[in-house]
Amino acid sequence: MSEKNRNDRLVVRGVDISPPIALAPMVGLSHSALRTLVQEEGGVGLLYTEMLAAKRLPHDNEHCSPLLIRSAGEKPLFYQLVAASDLYIRAATEKLHSLGAQGIDLNLGCPAPILKKQGAGASLAQDREQLTKVLRCLRKNTELPVSVKIRLGESVDVAHSREFCRFLQGEGVDLITIHARLNGEKFCRKPRWAVIGEIKDAVSVPIFANGGIFTVEDAQKCLELSCADGLMIGRGAGENPNLCAEIAQSVYGGSIGRKKSKTEIYFKFITLLEERFAPERQLGRLKQFTPYFAAPFPFGHHLAAAIQTSDSIEQARQRATDFFAENT
Numbered sequence: 001m002s003e004k005n006r007n008d009r010l011v012v013r014g015v016d017i018s019p020p021i022a023l024a025p026m027v028g029l030s031h032s033a034l035r036t037l038v039q040e041e042g043g044v045g046l047l048y049t050e051m052l053a054a055k056r057l058p059h060d061n062e063h064c065s066p067l068l069i070r071s072a073g074e075k076p077l078f079y080q081l082v083a084a085s086d087l088y089i090r091a092a093t094e095k096l097h098s099l100g101a102q103g104i105d106l107n108l109g110c111p112a113p114i115l116k117k118q119g120a121g122a123s124l125a126q127d128r129e130q131l132t133k134v135l136r137c138l139r140k141n142t143e144l145p146v147s148v149k150i151r152l153g154e155s156v157d158v159a160h161s162r163e164f165c166r167f168l169q170g171e172g173v174d175l176i177t178i179h180a181r182l183n184g185e186k187f188c189r190k191p192r193w194a195v196i197g198e199i200k201d202a203v204s205v206p207i208f209a210n211g212g213i214f215t216v217e218d219a220q221k222c223l224e225l226s227c228a229d230g231l232m233i234g235r236g237a238g239e240n241p242n243l244c245a246e247i248a249q250s251v252y253g254g255s256i257g258r259k260k261s262k263t264e265i266y267f268k269f270i271t272l273l274e275e276r277f278a279p280e281r282q283l284g285r286l287k288q289f290t291p292y293f294a295a296p297f298p299f300g301h302h303l304a305a306a307i308q309t310s311d312s313i314e315q316a317r318q319r320a321t322d323f324f325a326e327n328t
């Protein structure tokens with residue numbers, strides 16, 4: 001597909017995803033402040049929460065849980081569930097309806113040992129019986145788009161992946177994001193975008209490609225190899241909150257407004273943390289974000305260390321001011 005005729009608009013069960021670029025679910029990062037920051041920069045057509053335990057979700061208070069705090073402008077927002085069985089899915093779905101979710105995602109890709117032990121994430125993807133129950137329960141209880149996020153599995157097995165995606169589609173899944181790595185592979189390993197290209201035509205639902213997109217060139221290469229209908233960007237958006245806008249402009253022909261400087265973006269993020277979260281939650285989230293944001297700077301580790309050892313948001317702000325004065 002040439003760059004010019006790439007579809008810049010996708011409608012999934014009535015939800016407009018335009019452009020088809022998503023901000024990935026990331027624990028500790030994909031909260032209201034980062035979502036707003038990235039959305040203000042432009043180029044992001046779909047937002048996700050970090051994974052939310054289906055069991056706990058119905059009891060969480062959306063006014064104070066940092067996982068659920070959300071501003072009105074953050075949409076479309078898909079809430080990502082993590083579950084090991086269908087036991088809590090109905091209650092979780094009801095809660096998400098009450099929160100005004102635009103869609104519900106199921107985490108089928110996280111290989112973390114704690115989820116493996118429970119039979120959730122990538123482990124649920126391997127348990128067809130439980131997974132069928134979970135997907136049927138989801139489909140029965142919501143008219144919202146249901147998406148899933150998967151990895152490529154234990155080994156490259158295109159026939160199996162194609163069959164798996166067909167199964168997901170057959171159970172009513174509306175959108176599949178494929179993180180192009182095997183279950184055991186670390187994030188530093190080169191993603192297998194071309195494998196997505198071998199899977200994609202097995203289904204008619206849209207496929208988003210994820211993993212290792214840090215530049216516009218990465219995005220172009222990924223789309224060329226995967227033929228995906230859209231992209232999901234994770235750490236790249238932490239390193240450069242403007243990345244989705246840059247990709248949207250070059251791949252889908254969107255326009256970028258005035259580009260903020262790195263310094264402006266960082267301080268805007270702090271302000272958003274202060275606006276969204278209780279004081280005791282702000283610094284922790286700044287500490288989680290800063291290593292990603294600082295990575296592209298030649299002396300970024302100095303900024304990351306300075307924020308990591310800060311005792312208050314005021315101190316962090318002052319240290320960041322000093323860093324940017326010396327490094328921009």
Ligand SMILES: Cc1cc2nc3c(=O)[nH]c(=O)nc-3n(C[C@H](O)[C@H](O)[C@H](O)COP(=O)(O)O)c2cc1C
Binds near residue numbers: 024029049149179212
């Ligand atoms: C800090 C962190 C937290 C993550 N949390 C989640 C999560 O809650 N749910 C999920 O499906 N994937 C999670 N992931 C995986 C990302 O969504 C994404 O698949 C991965 O980072 C690869 O994409 P990237 O190279 O664009 O970052 C997480 C990744 C990171 C770095």
